Amino acid sequence: MKNDPERYTVQKIHVHTPDISTLFLTAQDGMPAYVPGQFINVYFPETNTPEGKAYSISSAPCEKAFAITVR
Secondary structure (H helix, E strand, O other): OOOOOOOEEEEEEEEEEOOEEEEEEEEOOOOOOOOOOOEEEEOOHHHOOOOOEEEEEOOOOOOOOEEEEEO
8 A cells, every 4th residue: 555645737827717726736656546526625735724625526437637617
């Protein structure tokens, strides 16, 4: 079992409004399978929140990147 979280890179940001954006993320080791409605926990080391924040995946499983829409 891996102890390190998966690392993703932001490939593109689509700004919908000044306070809502969609981030498109890709994984260095290939994208894992997921189903509609699934969520991922996102960790930002600089916020010092070890539990991260949960975001629903807003992209279709056939796409080559995770998309999460944030406010």
